[in-house]
Every structure is written in structure tokens, then in C-alpha cells.
Ligand code: HEC
């Protein structure tokens with residue numbers, strides 16, 4: 001009997017008790033949401049719907065630095081798929097960013113000019129919704145899609161071209177010469193190539209039933225998806241996955257959390273959702 005009340009044993013009880021607290025404490029709050037409330041909470045956290053119409057799209061992605069027009073988007077699309085932008089005319093932007101495969105290439109490491117692997121073992125992130133991101137590339141070193149486009153064209157392991165080579169090549173294609181004159185009022189320049197591609201990329205946004213729900217259609221997503229959305233908001237996912245298209249507004253250094261902060265989080269963040 002004495003052993004049960006030995007100071008070591010008592011210390012052990014206390015420690016065990018503290019450790020088990022997160023699992024025995026009652027839930028701090030049980031959130032009840034109607035569809036309208038859930039939508040309201042999502043919208044109030046800036047989880048806005050991806051635009052549906054051309055005019056709504058312009059309001060979100062247009063920029064005075066690169067005013068978007070339908071002609072510029074079409075030119076950018078042509079360039080995005082054009083292998084003339086690579087040294088041996090075998091690779092286009094779309095070779096690594098396959099739009100029908102989610103905007104990437106499903107490879108662990110990108111493969112570019114002459115079959116070279118990306119020297120930093122980087123894979124191709126998706127171009128879908130990339131224009132909505134705060135910055136571009138894994139490390140955020142390009143500020144927008146227009147600036148980003150200069151990278152792959154010149155990288156020796158991707159398309160391996162110089163700005164001058166790009167201009168010379170495109171100038172040999174009469175339809176490009178005409179388009180650039182019409183759209184930019186000038187001859188073909190590397191800067192305008194970047195701008196045209198950027199204008200096209202600004203239209204590569206994904207819209208789904210979740211956006212319909214945000215716009216007011218209660219039936220657009222299932223009850224399970226609604227519970228998921230409520231959890232997404234209440235469990236803190238929205239802290240990093242913010243804004244339209246839920247993400248791309250921050251860059252995080254891993255590991256994100258220590259075991260201690262996980263534990264403290266468990267203590268204070270217990271919540272469950274019901275409808
Ligand atoms: C050889 C494959 C390859 C080609 C060709 C290529 N990319 Fe990429 N792309 C990548 C890789 C790899 C990254 C990530 C590189 C990094 O972070 O340093 C990337 C990053 C991007 C990003 C940033 C996305 C984000 O979420 O940060 C955009 C936008 C993009 N590419 C557009 C283009 C465009 C436009 C072209 C054509 C001019 C192009 N890419 C050509 C492989 C490629």
C-alpha cells in the first residue's frame with residue numbers, strides 16, 4: 001500500500017493526469033452552422049469564390065501593369081503551348097504544366113532541355129490558380145506570373161533560351177509580328193512575351209461546386225463537404241489556406257510545429273462541429 005503513495009508514484013499520477021487532460025476534458029464548444037451561417041463564416045474569412053464571368057475575373061486578376069484583353073489572353077495561350085520558346089524546339093510551358101493533368105507533370109523532378117532533371121530536385125508546381133498566389137516559385141522569388149515567365153525560358157535545364165533568341169525566333173513568324181503590334185502597339189520584345197503569357201495565366205483559375213456554394217447555392221455541396229468546410233475553418237486550416245482558392249498566400253518553413261505546441265494546441269483547440 002505504501003508504494004502507491006510513494007512520492008515517485010504520486011508524481012507519476014500527476015504527470016499521467018496532465019498528459020491525459022486533452023483527451024478527458026469536455027469539448028470547449030460545439031459549433032452549429034446553418035448553410036447561410038457557414039457561408040457567412042467562410043466569406044468573412046476572405047474565402048471568396050473564384051470568379052465565374054469574364055467581367056468578374058477582370059475585377060480579381062487585372063493589373064494596370066499588364067492590362068488584360070481577350071486578344072492578349074489568346075496570344076499568351078499560343079505562347080504557352082509553343083515549343084519555339086525552347087532551344088531545341090521540343091519543350092513548351094505546357095510540357096511541364098499539363099493543364100489537363102492539374103497544371104503540373106506528375107513527376108517527382110521536372111525534366112527539361114535535353115532530358116535534364118531540375119538540379120534542385122524541384123517538381124513543377126501547378127500553374128492553376130498560381131496567378132492568385134502572393135508570389136511565385138517554391139521560394140517565392142518572383143513577385144507575379146509575368147516576372148516568373150522569364151525564369152523557365154532562360155534556365156539552361158528548362159528551355160535554355162536568351163531573351164534575344166526568343167525575340168529573333170518569334171519575329172520570323174508573321175502571325176506573331178502582327179499580333180504583338182496589334183496588342184502592344186510595338187515589335188516583339190521579351191518583356192511583352194512575358195506579359196502575354198502572364199495575361200493568359202491570370203485566367204487559369206479553377207472553379208468548382210465549392211464556389212457555387214459560396215455564391216449562395218446551398219445544394220452545390222454535400223452535407224459531408226459542409227462539415228468538412230466547417231472543420232477546415234474551425235481547426236485552423238484556414239490560418240494558412242486563406243483567400244480565394246484557399247492557399248498560396250504564405251510560404252512556410254517545415255517543420256511547422258513542435259510536439260510541445262501540438263500538445264498545447266490539443267489542450268486549447270478542442271472543438272467539434274455539428275449541424
Ligand atoms: C522543364 C519543366 C518546366 C518548364 C518547361 C516550365 N516550367 Fe514552370 N515550373 C517548373 C518548375 C520545376 C517550377 C518550380 C521552380 C522553382 O520553384 O524554382 C516551375 C514553376 C512555375 C510557376 C510558379 C508556380 C507556383 O506556384 O509558384 C509558374 C507560374 C510556371 N512555372 C509557369 C511556367 C511558364 C509560363 C512556362 C513557360 C514559359 C514554364 N513554367 C515552363 C517546371 C517547368
Ligand code: HEC
Pocket residue numbers: 232235236237238239240241251252256
Ligand atoms: C501552418 C500553415 C498550414 C496549416 C495550418 C495547414 N496547412 Fe495545408 N499546407 C501548408 C503548406 C505550406 C502546404 C504546401 C506544402 C508543400 O506543397 O510542400 C500545404 C499543403 C496542403 C495541401 C496540398 C495542396 C496541394 O496543392 O498539393 C492540402 C490538401 C492541405 N495543405 C490541407 C490542409 C488542411 C486540411 C489543413 C487543416 C487540417 C491544413 N492544410 C493546415 C500550410 C498549412
